[in-house]
Amino acid sequence: MAQYTRVSGVVGLITLQNPPVNALSAVVRQGIVDKVETALSDPKVKSVVICGQNGNFCGGADIKEFGTKMFGPPLIPMIHSIEAANKPVVAAIEGSALGGGLELALGCHYRIAHSKARLGLPEVTLGLLPAAGGSQRLPRLIGVPAALNLITTGRHVTAAEALQLGIVDQVTDHNTVDAAVKFALSVAGRSLDARRISTYPCPRPSDLDALFEEVMQKVRQSARGAIAPVACVQAVRAAATLPYTQGMEREKELMATLFTSGQARAMQYIFFAQRAVGRWRMPSGASWDTSKPRPVTKAAVIGLGTMGRGIAVALARAGLSVVAVETQEKQLLEAKQAMSSMLERGAKRRGGVPALGLISYSQSIQAAADVDLVIEAVFEDMALKIEVFKQLTAVCKPGTLLCTNTSGLDVDQLASETPNPELVVGMHFFAPAHVMNLLEVVYGPRSSPQAVATAMQLGKKMGKASVAVGNCSGFVGNRMLKLYLEQASFLLEEGATPELVDRALEEFGFPMGVFRMSDLSGLDVGWRVRKAAGLAEPGEASGPSARIRKGYRYSPIGDLVCEQGRFGQKTGRGWYQYEKPGSRVARSDPWMHSFLEQYRARHGLVARSIDHQEVLERCLYSLINEGFRILEDGIAAGPEDIDVIYVFGYGWPRHRGGPMFYASMVGLAKVLERLEHYHQAHPDVPNLQPCSLLRRLVASGSPPVHMWREVRKKLHSQL
Ligand SMILES: CCCCCCCC(=O)CC(=O)SCCNC(=O)CCNC(=O)[C@H](O)C(C)(C)COP(=O)(O)OP(=O)(O)OC[C@H]1O[C@@H](n2cnc3c(N)ncnc32)[C@H](O)[C@@H]1OP(=O)(O)O
Numbered sequence: 001m002a003q004y005t006r007v008s009g010v011v012g013l014i015t016l017q018n019p020p021v022n023a024l025s026a027v028v029r030q031g032i033v034d035k036v037e038t039a040l041s042d043p044k045v046k047s048v049v050i051c052g053q054n055g056n057f058c059g060g061a062d063i064k065e066f067g068t069k070m071f072g073p074p075l076i077p078m079i080h081s082i083e084a085a086n087k088p089v090v091a092a093i094e095g096s097a098l099g100g101g102l103e104l105a106l107g108c109h110y111r112i113a114h115s116k117a118r119l120g121l122p123e124v125t126l127g128l129l130p131a132a133g134g135s136q137r138l139p140r141l142i143g144v145p146a147a148l149n150l151i152t153t154g155r156h157v158t159a160a161e162a163l164q165l166g167i168v169d170q171v172t173d174h175n176t177v178d179a180a181v182k183f184a185l186s187v188a189g190r191s192l193d194a195r196r197i198s199t200y201p202c203p204r205p206s207d208l209d210a211l212f213e214e215v216m217q218k219v220r221q222s223a224r225g226a227i228a229p230v231a232c233v234q235a236v237r238a239a240a241t242l243p244y245t246q247g248m249e250r251e252k253e254l255m256a257t258l259f260t261s262g263q264a265r266a267m268q269y270i271f272f273a274q275r276a277v278g279r280w281r282m283p284s285g286a287s288w289d290t291s292k293p294r295p296v297t298k299a300a301v302i303g304l305g306t307m308g309r310g311i312a313v314a315l316a317r318a319g320l321s322v323v324a325v326e327t328q329e330k331q332l333l334e335a336k337q338a339m340s341s342m343l344e345r346g347a348k349r350r351g352g353v354p355a356l357g358l359i360s361y362s363q364s365i366q367a368a369a370d371v372d373l374v375i376e377a378v379f380e381d382m383a384l385k386i387e388v389f390k391q392l393t394a395v396c397k398p399g400t401l402l403c404t405n406t407s408g409l410d411v412d413q414l415a416s417e418t419p420n421p422e423l424v425v426g427m428h429f430f431a432p433a434h435v436m437n438l439l440e441v442v443y444g445p446r447s448s449p450q451a452v453a454t455a456m457q458l459g460k461k462m463g464k465a466s467v468a469v470g471n472c473s474g475f476v477g478n479r480m481l482k483l484y485l486e487q488a489s490f491l492l493e494e495g496a497t498p499e500l501v502d503r504a505l506e507e508f509g510f511p512m513g514v515f516r517m518s519d520l521s522g523l524d525v526g527w528r529v530r531k532a533a534g535l536a537e538p539g540e541a542s543g544p545s546a547r548i549r550k551g552y553r554y555s556p557i558g559d560l561v562c563e564q565g566r567f568g569q570k571t572g573r574g575w576y577q578y579e580k581p582g583s584r585v586a587r588s589d590p591w592m593h594s595f596l597e598q599y600r601a602r603h604g605l606v607a608r609s610i611d612h613q614e615v616l617e618r619c620l621y622s623l624i625n626e627g628f629r630i631l632e633d634g635i636a637a638g639p640e641d642i643d644v645i646y647v648f649g650y651g652w653p654r655h656r657g658g659p660m661f662y663a664s665m666v667g668l669a670k671v672l673e674r675l676e677h678y679h680q681a682h683p684d685v686p687n688l689q690p691c692s693l694l695r696r697l698v699a700s701g702s703p704p705v706h707m708w709r710e711v712r713k714k715l716h717s718q719l
């Protein structure tokens with residue numbers, strides 16, 4: 001709803017009230033319409049201020065209303081009537097003015113923002129475009145290039161940038177509503193002819209066609225297959241080339257296509273999933289609302305290699321004091337330099353001062369004596385990690401949380417080697433840790449809810465989508481990835497090329513196909529793991545037994561590629577060739593094609609033609625099947641957890657909503673049928689066998705994603 005009061009005798013103050021973000025629900029829209037009418041018809045009122053309750057202007061349209069039957073007054077006429085008012089209307093922006101919230105403010109004649117406010121048109125991140133006039137008003141106000149940037153990326157801008165761009169008229173450090181009322185008094189009675197943005201001509205850059213072509217190419221490349229960014233560009237083009245009314249028609253037309261698209265549903269699902277994972281629950285029943293996190297102001301990172309450096313930088317950026325410990329002098333020096341430049345680059349990009357002073361460096365673990373939490377990031381070696389945890393137990397103050405960044409070792413085993421296993425959790429970051437916005441918080445049976453709550457809260461503070469998961473080999477993300485990689489290798493054996501597999505996955509929307517991605521991360525990493533697990537065997541054995549391990553089909557192709565010293569980008573050769581070691585542009589490699597032919601010939605394999613559909617079904621459905629097994633095992637609490645992990649950590653296209661959501665869109669019966677088909681064709685690949693939760697869901701009529709937890713509960717109660 002909206003509240004109305006008269007202040008200073010002549011200013012009508014309308015306050016939006018819909019906690020927590022004052023989203024424009026039907027009731028709020030009705031409230032605005034009514035209160036604007038009251039203010040405009042009251043002869044005592046000379047000007048109007050619109051603000052939001054509790055220091056928050058407006059988070060935009062109520063996303064929960066999307067996909068339901070819409071009631072209440074529509075936004076567009078509501079904003080038009082504000083703009084057409086004959087008394088000045090001032091938006092007092094505190095907190096956020098996003099989406100429909102900013103569009104409402106753009107309909108006002110003036111905008112005053114608090115210095116800490118954030119403004120933006122993030123609709124593109126929900127699969128939409130700013131369709132309450134935002135795509136038509138913003139370019140008229142700030143010019144086409146700046147509007148294109150904001151609308152196609154959905155980024156939020158600070159009040160200072162908004163002032164610089166011309167989105168707001170004034171920025172204040174004081175009470176924003178007071179400042180807006182004062183301002184409203186000062187402009188009462190003034191002509192509003194020059195304040196109605198919809199009447200402005202849109203500034204037309206001379207190189208209009210080239211500009212739009214360039215931006216269109218950029219958005220098509222950065223969000224492959226996503227339709228919303230393309231529609232955003234088209235809508236801004238309409239603003240630049242058509243009169244306002246026709247531009248609004250185009251905006252509406254484009255929005256109608258997006259609004260009902262599966263992509264918008266998928267992206268809105270991810271918006272809510274990202275928030276739902278914060279409401280974690282452990283199998284013991286402990287959960288986010290009953291477990292209080294411990295305060296963490298000082299943390300230590302042990303081991304400053306690839307991961308430790310990024311983790312320490314991310315902690316410092318979140319405002320924590322960091323003790324960075326590295327035993328090797330040379331590594332320590334290198335790390336210091338690298339971390340300083342990461343912080344400096346970040347500060348330059350985001351504005352602000354690099355948090356260099358927050359990090360202290362040491363070669364001795366003794367420096368971690370007074371920290372609240374430690375993140376260990378030494379080599380992936382259980383004996384070494386046990387030794388480091390022993391030293392930490394002796395050095396740290398009682399109650400210090402001990403977290404490991406292991407990517408594959410057993411967190412329970414590590415915990416059981418310490419006198420206080422309840423203080424141990426996994427904090428599994430993704431490389432590069434100061435850039436990637438995902439964190440798996442891995443709990444074991446003895447991890448205390450408080451330790452989980454603390455790690456989850458710290459992850460959030462570091463700006464990471466943090467997901468609590470159970471302990472198992474590969475946790476959630478890498479456990480599923482293993483199946484995806486396995487199928488990709490089998491496809492090569494059967495006749496595909498790295499290029500064909502990658503093209504299919506990139507057309508699906510991944511920023512990089514599986515082979516280009518592996519070349520980037522380094523092929524030697526997986527090779528080492530396979531050797532340690534007794535899977536990779538040296539030499540070029542032939543015959544069917546060479547492709548069987550522990551009774552199941554195994555592809556040694558990746559091991560053979562590594563034996564050639566081809567580790568990917570870092571060696572200039574991998575699944576592809578690169579101009580030189582470290583180069584990033586992948587080029588087809590004739591060596592790889594003849595290697596694959598020789599390999600097939602040696603193993604008596606006859607290459608067959610493989611199409612994109614098979615690549616997608618085999619790679620994605622096997623990964624999805626493992627996702628169902630993870631749900632069945634209770635390693636992830638719900639499909640949202642898996643989807644957030646895949647969208648934030650593995651490049652799964654957001655507009656497809658994560659693997660589990662995608663499966664629900666494809667139809668669970670179809671996923672089941674295709675898995676059965678492929679399992680029949682490849683009976684020696686047990687991972688293609690559909691798991692019981694998937695079967696049970698299909699038997700229960702393929703309920704929507706949000707009901708899967710219930711089906712799983714029933715399945716468990718019957719076991
Ligand atoms: C043909 C039809 C024509 C229709 C034309 C309409 C066109 C439009 O006008 C389209 C739109 O506005 S789309 C909406 C655009 N707005 C956004 O994307 C902002 C979304 N919110 C945020 O970024 C953060 O919540 C924010 C930065 C605001 C606050 O962040 P916090 O970290 O402080 O808080 P959160 O944990 O994110 O949120 C708190 C609770 O509020 C829920 N929520 C947030 N924004 C919402 C919104 N816009 N609608 C509904 N619920 C919303 C959020 O889900 C969370 O609740 P729980 O999920 O229960 O935890």
Ligand SMILES: NC(=O)C1=CN([C@@H]2O[C@H](COP(=O)(O)OP(=O)(O)OC[C@H]3O[C@@H](n4cnc5c(N)ncnc54)[C@H](O)[C@@H]3O)[C@@H](O)[C@H]2O)C=CC1
Nearest residue numbers: 303304305306307326327331377378379380405406407431
């Ligand atoms: N590299 C990656 O992409 C990811 C790695 N991880 C995990 O993170 C951990 C670290 O991996 P990386 O950073 O890649 O390894 P790295 O080899 O780059 O760095 C390890 C660092 O630890 C230092 N170190 C060894 N023993 C130490 C000790 N006792 N005290 C202090 N420092 C010590 C080494 O000198 C080295 O600088 C591993 O457990 C790994 O599995 C997790 C996620 C992703």
